[in-house]
Amino acid sequence: MATATSHNKKSSAVKRILSEARELGSDDSDLYTASPLEDNIFEWHFTLRGPANTEFASGLYHGRILLPAEYPMRPPNLMLLTPNGRWEPKKKICLTFTGFHEEMWQPAWGIRTALLGLQTFMTAKAEAAAGIGALDYPVQARERLARQSRGWKCEVCGKSTLELLPDPDPERGEKREQEALPDGLKVDFHAETRKQQAEKDAAARSSTTLKERPDAPATLMEEAVAQPIPTPQLANGEESTSSATPTSSGPSVAAPIITSITSITPPQQLDQRHNVPTTTNATRISATEQKLTLIDNCIKALGLLVALLLFKCLV
Template structure:
């Protein structure tokens, strides 16, 4: 409602007001920028505000043929709903009107809702636009705006529209370049993480080596540890009591015995596996022999009958 009050009085360059029964749909009228193919044209359109406005951008739809934007289609601008990432909540309906004026002389470059008519076609449509009358709001282009004057207000509006279009275009280019730069950086980050996983895998292979090599390494390390600690044991054995010496000797005997027991467990496990396989084969043959014998007895019984 505040924006509607600010834009209540039309100017010589733009005017916009919401519909009487819908505050979220506005109808606007803008004058074509001077010194361009749209000079002399007066263009009418719709601005549809989302419920989250001004946190989200509006959708802009032109209703007058102009040769730059398609009629009846949401146009793609850095200030429209197609680019919410470039929208700023501080912008307003007046900002959108100035952006439309500033963007009209720019190239479409295949954007959604954009057209690239020839200058002659755009000039012809500019003259024809003065006879347009909106069927929805009843606005006539001949009386929608104030007569064009050469005052400071008009020149100031033109400068503001051009500067706003330049700023918005620059902002859109900066955001697109940031998104394009984010792609390679992400891929490099992925490659870096993949490269960092390889040393981790190597470390895992070193941490969990082959069981046979692990056993041999454990034996060699225990032997080295025994050699390292043997002088310390001999040096301290003089100060130990006979009972402590016997306990230490028993603990030293138990360590090799447990290592030998672990080494002996592996062949025993293999032997148990082989024995179970042989047992399964024998049971299979026995079951087949019983079935074969039963079939033979059944045949003999049939022959006797």
């Protein structure tokens, strides 16, 4: 059995793993056997007998258990190395008590729980046999693989499955009994199917939300183009063709009046709306000055919009 020589003996995970190793080492069950590797107690190898009265009944299946550093607060991962027709060899198995479903794991469970749960899940049929790494071989193919599994040899352990888990002696009247699952462990054959459906529903809702509501910056720019700038009034109450009132020293440009972030009008719209002739010589501005004034106002308005958008992003 592995020791904690190369691991922190004060670690709660190491203490728990060594405790389970001692417990399973003294277990004389003929349904399973499991022990950690000599050089890494966070990796276990196990041999599991197929469930009785099924196409797996004559099979002996060897696999790996990978324990996280946070064990037992987080669940282990399991994989079978022996071809079996139920799961892909050398691929992590998606079960309700493995790392694929951490929300369902309970720290009170352990290696024995994982082995019993794995044996129970082997009997899942049809749509229940879903999940990552799942296979649905015909019964005849599984029976053939079960017979072949008895001579399968692990390169790490250096033994065959039959050497690791011998058959009970029929002359001694030994009887195989299926062990019950620990309290609180419910084998949900449809958990993975429901999880996949929930993920699809969430993705669909997210896609619908994005279609109904575009991104904020694009909306702001569209609204900004659609809304006008208030037209300044002259002293005599008439609309001016520009935002400036001429003085003796020349025209002075007033800052545009913006009531909100989305109140900028394109120059084309300004040209059409503000092109109102006046009869007062003092307020008439040449076409060149009008264009310069509009350009100046647009530049200032765009600068203010950019500043507001940057401020919003920072907040």
